[in-house]
Amino acid sequence: MLELLNYLNLKDKMDFNQALELLENMLKERTDNGSYSWGKKQGNLSDRKTDFIYKIRSYSALLEKCQSENLDRPLTEYAKNRWLNFKSAQAIEAMFSQHHSVRKEADQYHQSIDFYINNINFDHKTSQFPRGFGHNLEYALKNKKEIIEWLYKNQSTERRMHFENRLFVILYDTKNKQHWKLKSDLRGIYTKITDYLDNFDQNALIALDQGLLKDGKPSNKIIYSDVIWYVK
Template sequence: MYNELLQIQSELQKRLSIPYKWNQRQNDYFDEKTNFIYRIKTFENLLAEVDKHFKSDENFQMYFDYALNRWFNFWSAYAVEKIFCSLPNVKPAFNNRDRLKDFSVNGITFDHKTTVFPRRFKGTLEQAKQNPARLIKWLYENQSKQKRKHYHNRLFIVLFNNQGDHWKLKAEIIWLKELIENYVSQFESNKLFSLQLNKDFKTFSDIIWAIK
């Protein structure tokens, strides 16, 4: 697995020289148009596929940015999930198409999401670290839309780079591996944050801080 993670890291790092822009809000329509990102592992093949699909489209730049961002986020998340599921007290979800569950830790199911520290959050990094539940609630309410939105258990990996460009930390797979292994080794279910985001059930969540 380690060699696969190194390979993914190498490919993701090829994306870092191109500005990370969302010229189009993420939605189901553009997702469907760019679903080829799931089967493409190398950055060179991704560029070729984008060119093949959208070269003659007047909105080429919009599709280009959208596809590159989705590819980058998907393969980083894929690697993170592989890391979690390689650990002794973590089990992968029975159905790998279940958008509500990626794995369970000590029997508690979680979806996971790696996200940059949000600029629109009203508070500093230090304030968020002192009151993680407030940031967790904000992330549930403000980030995922349409098919992605849900209030079930989720583990957040929150990225913050003191040099800026927080998104680039998604390519630091081996570094993230160390953080995840450390978190899971100290995992205690009674330390999870419990939130009433839905009237029908409680949500259990936590943050793994990834700060450089």
């Protein structure tokens, strides 16, 4: 709770759901405004030019900063999407940390661990349903291991690329197929995550050979993953 309030730069007291609603309204200013076009290819150079997004609270302040930095339109779109993804990811991490079975990783800069569920380490990754997967939602729901393997093999090669334990939160918009907009639907996502944690079963996790994922060569290292679906 305190973590999310600090994240929102708030001093007054409110419960977690109130804080979540406030942040959701902020994020909807982005998801209700324009398309999800990155403008530029994701990479370290563009990241460095837009790293100011970590310090910006509101969408209006973000737009002002992009203007004051004289960013061109492609880089402005890049910054808008990074800001949305960062804010949403931080909120989702706070959702996990709210649960009694979850312990947050002490090192906030850890590259592959966000938290522990019943002492099993995970990081989390929120993704819109991947267009490149090549199958529809019904297939993905029935073939969880296959989509998890696809997500590992097709993850970004920047900063947090790794092949360790990971929980995927996958968003699917059944009406308009604008899956990215669900990143702002924080209260709905919170309900799904809480339900998953209430019924967490480590024996139901998907076990994967790390070596096969990384370079196609078997190894003795087994990693664990799962998917939390948010379909709306």
